[in-house]
Amino acid sequence: MEKDFERKQIVHELSRAALVENGSLRLKVTSYSMYPILAAGSFVVVEPKPPKNLRCGDIIVWDQGASWNTHRIVKIQENSCITKGDANWECDAPVEFKDILGWVTCIQNGTKSWEQTGLLWISLNGVIARLSAAEAFWGSQSGPAAGRIPPWAKSLLANLVRFEKKLLLRSAILLSKIR
C-alpha cells in the first residue's frame, strides 16, 4: 500500500515535470464525477494556464496531494477558485491557484476529440458553470438555500437546473459528434 503511494507520488512528480517541459500532458480519467462530458476511460489533454487567464467554466486539473482531480471552475476568487464535478451536487473545497496544474484543452472520448479552446465550447462551458453553481445552491445539503425554502421546492429547483444542464451538455456533445 505504501509502495503504491510512493509510486503514485513519483508518477505525479514526473507528470508535473512533463507538463512543464513538454507544454502538455495526456491524462486518463478514472471517475464519473464529470459525467457526461468525461467518463472513466476517456482522456484529457492538459496545458498550463496562468491563474489570471482562468475563466469560469474551464475544466482544470489540480494536485490534491494523494490524487489529481479534474473538475469545472464555477467561481473565481482572489487566490483560489471553487470547482465542482458536473455530476456532483456539492462544490469542492476552494482550490488554491498554486495547486492548479493546468486546464483541459481537449477531451478524447474513444475516436472523438473535442477541442475546448473553440468559441462554442468556451461559451458553453461558461453557461454550464453558472448552471452548475445554481445546482449546488439549490441542491447542496448545507448550502445557503438550505432551511430557507421547503425541501420539496429546493429539490425541484435543483433537479430542474440539473436537467437543463444535462440537456445542454448532451446537445453540445451530440453537436460535436455530428460536426
Place this chain on the structure above:
Amino acid sequence: MNTNHTYPIRNKNVFAREEQLETVIVIPDRGKAEVVNELGGFIWSKITGSVSVEEIAQEVCAEYPVDEDEARTDAIQFLKSLEIKGAIWFASEPQR
C-alpha cells in the same frame, strides 16, 4: 528489418526515474505510466540510441544468470512492448 540490429531510442517526451528495484516511466503523450522491475530498469538504462538490441541482450547475459537466447527474446519482447506504448522507437543506425 531485423530487430537485433536496430538501436532503441527513448522518446524525448518520456520521463523516467530509477528507484531501488524498479523504474517508473511516464509517457505523457499516451497518458500512461509504467513501472518496470529491476531487469526492465537495467534494459531501460541501456537505451541510449547507440547500443543495439543485440548488445543490450549481451549486457543482460553478462549481468544476470540467463541463457543468451532467452535474454535476447525477452529483451526484444520488452523493447517492443515499450515501442507499442510509445516510450521508445527503433533506429536502423546508431545515434550519436
